[in-house]
Amino acid sequence: MLIETLIALLLLLGAGFTLVGSIGLARLPDLFMRLHGPTKATTLGVGGTLLASVMHFSAAGEGVSLHELLVALFLFITAPISAYLLARTALHLGAPGRAEPPRRPYHDGREE
Template identity: 45%
Template sequence: MIEILISILLLLGTFFSISGSLGILRFPDVYTRLHAATKAATLGVACVLLGSFIYLFFDQGIISGKLLLGILFVLITAPISGHMISRAAYNSGVDLWERSEKDHLSKDLKKN
C-alpha cells in the first residue's frame, strides 16, 4: 500500500520536472520561461524528496531530517532566484513577448 503512495509521489515529481523542462523550451520569452523553470521544478523536487522521505521512514525506520530541510531550502531559494533573474532581465531591457497584454511597470518607470 505504502509502495503505491511512494511510486505515485516519485512519478509525479518526475512528471513535474519534465513538464518544467519542456516549458523552458516551448515558452516564448524570458519571463514566461522563468515560470516553468522556477515553479514546476520546485514542486517536482519537493515530491521526489517527500517520496524518498516516506520510503526511508517505512522501509528503514529512519526519520531523515535532511530531506525535509531540503524541501524547505528549495522553497526558500527558488522564488528569490526567479525574482532576481526577472528583475535583472527587466532592468537590462529585455522586451516582453509581443502578445503580452499589459505592462504597468514601464509606464511607472518612465514617470521617474
C-alpha cells in the same frame, strides 16, 4: 505494499511536474515566461520526489529521515527568490519580452 505504492505515485507525480516544467523552460517564447517552468512546476516535481524519498528512507530506516525536508525547505525558499532576482535583472538590462498583450478583434472584425 501501501507505502511502496504511495512512494511510486509520488515519484511519478514528481517526474510529471519536472517534465512539464522542463518543457516549459525549453518551449516558452521569452525569458519572463520561461521563469515559470523551473520556479513553479519543477519545484513541485522535486518536492514530490523528495517527499517520496522521505517516505522510503523513513519506512526502511530506524526513524524519520529529515535530510530531504531540509533540502525541500531550502529549495522552496530559494527558487522564488532567484526567479525574482533574474526577472528584476532582465527588466533592468532591458531584456526583450512581450511588451504589449496580443490584440483582440472587436466583434465586427476591427482591431482594438
